[in-house]
Amino acid sequence: MQTVADRQTAETLDRADPIAALRDEFFIGDDSIYLDGHSLGRLPSAVRDRLGEMVSREWGVDLVSGWDRWLGWTTEVGDRLGDALLGAGPEQVAVCDNTTVNLFKAASAALQRRSGALVTDAGNFPTDRYVLEGLASSHQVEMRRIDIGFDEGPDPDAIGRAAEGASLVCLSLVDFRSGALAPMAEITEACHRAGALVCWDLSHAVGAVEIDLDATGADLAVGCTYKYVNAGPGSPAFVYVRRDLQREFRQPIWGWFAQREQFVMGPDYDPVAGVGQFLTGTQSVLGLAAVDTAVAVLDKVGIEAIRTKSKALVGFGTAAARALLEPRGFRLGGPQDPEQRGSHMSLHKSDATDICAGLAASGVFGDARPPDLLRFGLAAPYTRFVDVWDAVARTADVLSS
């Protein structure tokens, strides 16, 4: 971990950054410091251009004949996303719907395969908890909310014990508050030993950390593309269904985009065998194009290089926060080792919301989450070490003023 924290070090680190040029791929209109990419990533210029072309040419000129191409995009873009960012071989990922709807389909399919308790982190992202709560209620199965110790890093053995007799364990790979990165392979293995399937919510991980769904044996995964993937506000989500389980699953929203011969429009539902069974109806074509292009932007340097820089940014930010913010009453949340974190810093102080507002007035954009959390998302593709230094230094200034 980086231990010397000052602006000169930040400048040195920026000069040595092998992927510094990736920042030029993004539209950056002013000198404000945007550390909210964990909520909505910046606009890649290529996505802006692609969307302009999508609207003017593909919709405006090609009109309905565009569907000859667009029809396959849900799984074609899924394959590209899976290959570049998820460690998923082909025909296992579909880009569609939103994370909530995808988790509903995935967890329903797991329950339909085998009834049993649903397990999740009591501190998991709200929509995950609500979806599972609804399914536990309608399927009359137990809803187990466990404390998986995300502030220190979750314990696979404890999760394995909680998974006994359950049908599905659903966890976030990166916790949206503490930033802790769960040990994916170990937790998946512990749950499998207990007889439960695992569904990972990758929303705060995809585009920021290396993910290897196939190798870790994950059964199901969902996630959004508007954070570190930079595909725009409300861009479509994705769902991963492990190949050798696809035939065992039947998700409950039976729609025409899953139908084997879609345009024969036959009398009975006869879905495809693969991940396409998780498709519902018509998806946003603009959204699919945005995901496709946004993934290609990250793939210019690859997720390994992005993760390497992300860890360096987090290490540097942690050192800076220890030097400037801990003495002023901030507590650093989650694991301190960048290897055990995603790409955002978690800073706790009772007046975090006010501090966040004060920072925004000085051109530093993080976000606050109740009751006391200030988050700085350090999106490696466009965040510089000097940005991290300046954000921490201005936070200290806000505290002093």
Place this chain on the structure above:
Amino acid sequence: MQTVADRQTAETLDRADPIAALRDEFFIGDDSIYLDGHSLGRLPSAVRDRLGEMVSREWGVDLVSGWDRWLGWTTEVGDRLGDALLGAGPEQVAVCDNTTVNLFKAASAALQRRSGALVTDAGNFPTDRYVLEGLASSHQVEMRRIDIGFDEGPDPDAIGRAAEGASLVCLSLVDFRSGALAPMAEITEACHRAGALVCWDLSHAVGAVEIDLDATGADLAVGCTYKYVNAGPGSPAFVYVRRDLQREFRQPIWGWFAQREQFVMGPDYDPVAGVGQFLTGTQSVLGLAAVDTAVAVLDKVGIEAIRTKSKALVGFGTAAARALLEPRGFRLGGPQDPEQRGSHMSLHKSDATDICAGLAASGVFGDARPPDLLRFGLAAPYTRFVDVWDAVARTADVLSS
């Protein structure tokens, strides 16, 4: 109905068309005749401009602070759509997800309120049938597929008899094949007398015919916005939930966008009481902006004027088809009176698919649906009477060649 059908009459009708100028609001790149607006409507220039601004300014510059505005758009745009095109008072329409997912939520909510058979037209649009088939299977209720006589115009009394003991009847207001327009008020009343709720699929009706959800007593409705509303490929769908039933319904996909205090992120699902309970997760912000602007384009003249022109186009097209196509072996499908039709013509001939391909080669774009149907969508906002004449005349040419 228009009975004289020749090109000169078409030119006269175009000159007298009070909403002819609305065509100028659309991007029309060449002189091809696009009669596939019932599948994907043309691009309104204002939507292209709005999407450009959404991407460059609202996403690119405003970044996450844009969510201060975007958060309410699902129901704000829903209100505007409801007022302009659905005859729905405020707080009953949400723009979200796709038609398949919305129908799943709506029909699930009806089943949760009271168990009982699901009823639909055996010839209804495939995704409607598949969604209901899946729900009938998972809820173990009867699935009644009836022949509602859409080729002649459906019979409310027969539908009322089929609705006895059912929980929900789901029908399309305009049949996607025959073009028949169902008598909404009469059917809704007959189903209510039988004790069943009614959900209307408005996909082939919205933006083309006058709809009065509130006055006809409809309980639920869904529909897409990429056909006659012209909001672009895969633009979001909508769901209508009658105000006095909202508290009786609980849809099954419990997500954070329905949560009462969304950003308090409380432990338990505590949804809003209104139509917002039908929201799931994050929606496409670009899609919502497109719907908002596309509705405003139609609202420049209003749905009454659009419907008046649509009926005149259909009447003229029918007269032309009788004169030129019936003698060449085409059968005109569905009711012949424009008052009893939506905005597309249905022409049956065994080689419809080949004829459709031949027409495309001559610059006329309709579409073919198996086994024998050629459809011409006469979208009143941008279709001229001469387009209708030329399309029918070129169809006759294709048959002669």
